Amino acid sequence: MIDHLFRHEYGKMVSSLTRIYGIANLDLIEDAVQDTFQKAVLYFRNNELPENPEGWLRTVAKNRAIDLFRKVSSQNKYENISGTSFITMQEVFTDHEIEDSQLRLLFTICHPSLKLKDQIIFALKTFSGFSRKEIAAALMISQENVKKSLFRARKNIDLNQVKFEVPSGEQFKERIASVHLAIYLLFNEGFHSSNKEKLIKKDLIAEALRLNGLLIDRFDLPESKAMMAMMCFHAARLEAKISDDNHLIKLKHQERQKWNFQLILKGHQWMEEAVETDEYTRFHWEAAIAGEYINARTYEETDWAKLEIYHRNLILLLPTASNFLNLAVILNQQGKTTQAKETLESIDLENLKGREYLFYSVFAEIYSTMKDYMLAREMLTKALNAVNNISEKSLILQKLQDLPS
């Protein structure tokens, strides 16, 4: 509870102080804020929380600003300081300005000179207050790689002299797209990861929702809302997606009563707002797809025809191997065997890392329908070799046994 409260405040403090002292001093700022939070967490474990934690933290943040002044100004950056400039610094700690600083930080982190993965690691560290260890655990990479990634990110920010601001005009359009992508990936890291820690998954998902909420509050863009809808629909299935013994359960086999009704409702509300536009984005179609899967009472009752339309629209915007594979699954569900086969054949397996087993499984089903059991067996064997998930593995084994020889 305490840790979470502070996690949300961490980014606020870092972004406000960065607003004052500049991104070049980020290391100093982060050290100071980390130190503050560590002490606060320790203190409040043994003492009562203050009545107004945010107000308390704001006072602490201002004290940090004062402490930092000497460290930062020793590099002679503050020759032109005057007493009244502190009036402006005070303003930085008002609600509206804190929100503004957070957005600046988010847009700085998502500068196109940074790799997508680096952006996420950088955001988790600087914005969300995850420790290196927590990031390593959440993204299932080594701490050493986290360190390298953060170093790379900072170097790129310095090299490109990225300004601590929300860009405007054409640059805004580009940057908001990369902010959306980073949030999307962050969400996926939480939702699709094979990480066994349910708590970590929830943390990542919550962060993605929080960041996207910040965007919606400020910019009110349909694509942010569509992404919010999609994330709600997916997140609604999180509990049903993981079995008691920590295995991933595929949509087909999930207990639908375990889905979170509140989140589904929220997803629909966001979707209603998101479609008030003439231009649908990938997030609109992905939200429509996620929502359609959830609408059906049972897997068998899924409206495949609608899903086919949504996927075809999505592919027009985003012709990825993964999207083609999904389309093939849906075509096959509708008995459009030839089309499904043609779609599969158009996919370059190189681009399907981690999902090859699904590719082979769909192929197997198609051959099965065509009564070509030898080829079906061959495909299932390939699928078996490519699959990692235990429950999926046993399903494929079952299908192999059920095949008529």
Add this chain to the structure above:
Amino acid sequence: MKEYMMIFLGADYANANLSQEQIQERMGKWFAWGDKMGKAGILVGGEALAAGGKRISGKAGKDRVITDTPAIESKELIGGYYTVKAESFDDVVKITEDYPDFDLGGTVEIREVINFDQ
């Protein structure tokens, strides 16, 4: 309640040869003052003005004079302002007791903000 503007003039930090510690201490005082007014619910807003600017005077044409503000005596320069809610000038005078820069030659000018809506 009326609104008053406290206008801060002078207080030359650059020529006072302040150490980093001394500036830091003043920063603490400014923050404390701002917090005090904020908590009392009387603070309306405030801005700081960057040093250096232009002053323009004279009729259009030959008489028009544009002066760089650094050429103007620093005592005359407005560094910034706070707007506060108060009952009277006397109350604002009390508020200014916490102004941190009197010792640097800083001056506070208090002016009532005219509000036609009331």
